[in-house]
Amino acid sequence: MSDDELARKQRRRRNIAIGLGVAGFVLIVYLVTILRMQANLAAGP
Amino acid sequence: MRHKPGMRQPVAISSMSAPDVAGPQDYFDLLKPRVMSLVVFTAAVGMVAAVADGARVPFGLALASLFAIAVGAGASGALNMWWDADIDSVMARTVGRPVPRGVVPRAEAAAFGGFLSALSVALLALSSNYVAAALLAFTIFFYLVIYSMWLKRSTPQNIVIGGAAGALPPVVAWAAVTGTAPVEAWILFAIIFLWTPPHFWALALYRDGDYARAGVPMMPNVAGRAATKRQIFAYSVVLAVAGLAPYFVGMAGPFYLAVAAALGGVFVYLAFKTLRSGDEDKASAKQLFAFSIIHLFAIFAAVLIEDLVALHV
Numbered sequence: 001m002s003d004d005e006l007a008r009k010q011r012r013r014r015n016i017a018i019g020l021g022v023a024g025f026v027l028i029v030y031l032v033t034i035l036r037m038q039a040n041l042a043a044g045p
Numbered sequence: 046m047r048h049k050p051g052m053r054q055p056v057a058i059s060s061m062s063a064p065d066v067a068g069p070q071d072y073f074d075l076l077k078p079r080v081m082s083l084v085v086f087t088a089a090v091g092m093v094a095a096v097a098d099g100a101r102v103p104f105g106l107a108l109a110s111l112f113a114i115a116v117g118a119g120a121s122g123a124l125n126m127w128w129d130a131d132i133d134s135v136m137a138r139t140v141g142r143p144v145p146r147g148v149v150p151r152a153e154a155a156a157f158g159g160f161l162s163a164l165s166v167a168l169l170a171l172s173s174n175y176v177a178a179a180l181l182a183f184t185i186f187f188y189l190v191i192y193s194m195w196l197k198r199s200t201p202q203n204i205v206i207g208g209a210a211g212a213l214p215p216v217v218a219w220a221a222v223t224g225t226a227p228v229e230a231w232i233l234f235a236i237i238f239l240w241t242p243p244h245f246w247a248l249a250l251y252r253d254g255d256y257a258r259a260g261v262p263m264m265p266n267v268a269g270r271a272a273t274k275r276q277i278f279a280y281s282v283v284l285a286v287a288g289l290a291p292y293f294v295g296m297a298g299p300f301y302l303a304v305a306a307a308l309g310g311v312f313v314y315l316a317f318k319t320l321r322s323g324d325e326d327k328a329s330a331k332q333l334f335a336f337s338i339i340h341l342f343a344i345f346a347a348v349l350i351e352d353l354v355a356l357h358v
């Protein structure tokens with residue numbers, strides 16, 4: 001495999017990791033929001 | 046002024062045969078995963094101790110808070126690698142890091158660390174409270190600005206004061222669960238704070254060439270080996286006593302007391318052995334350094350085990 005191909009492959013892996021990281025963060029924020037709403041509802045008015 | 050007279054200029058090291066494009070692993074390495082794992086562990090212990098003390102928190106939110114603390118610790122590591130790239134490039138222990146290897150540009154390390162810092166503080170504010178988020182932001186600030194930028198290159202007390210950054214995670218975690226930082230959290234802080242100098246000075250005793258080459262004023266290079274060993278011994282005695290404190294304030298039981306006393310005793314013995322080792326002290330310093338890691342892990346594990354048992358009885 002040439003250096004160019006290796007570089008492209010490495011860049012692609014990095015981009016996938018960034019995508020997964022961003023998606024993971026969005027999911028965590030969503031779940032945390034739901035959990036906080038549940039906790040606040042359980043605590044009552 | 047980053048380079049003192051006599052200090053070597055940065056050496057760009059690039060021994061790669063592969064293309065110089067960073068992969069996910071290189072960015073993960075920027076987070077100092079081994080340090081991060083210790084931070085996660087001590088923070089988890091702080092969190093469980095707070096729950097054992099009567100605090101209540103949904104499990105999912107506790108996990109998210111722990112994740113935020115881990116990311117904050119990793120962000121500090123990346124920012125430290127950005128700032129200390131010149132030092133890292135001349136030390137055998139750190140020359141393989143992504144920035145000195147030339148795989149990740151310094152600016153990218155800074156951006157990555159800065160971005161993750163903001164993200165971790167925001168996530169902690171969302172998952173727990175503003176007290177914990179402010180403490181995490183302060184920890185990152187302290188590690189980057191007070192330790193890395195200021196103390197590390199200017200005083201042999203660098204790791205004494207800078208150690209506060211590494212000692213704060215259990216306090217942050219306790220605050221994440223309760224919104225406060227009571228004396229019990231600060232006792233956990235004190236154990237890590239007092240553990241840091243003998244741990245790093247033992248490392249500096251057998252890696253003295255590394256620090257001298259980099260121009261970092263570690264205690265052995267500035268005050269000499271004999272003075273360093275005396276200070277290691279003094280800190281070890283204080284650490285051994287401080288290790289007993291959780292029992293005496295009622296946050297730990299007899300099991301913890303026995304474990305802490307035994308670990309403290311061995312620590313003091315190894316520090317004494319190093320103190321008496323004369324010029325041939327590298328082997329005993331290395332032994333002390335290795336044991337110090339076990340010591341911190343075991344003492345926090347003892348707190349964790351007792352609290353988990355108490356929560357399930």
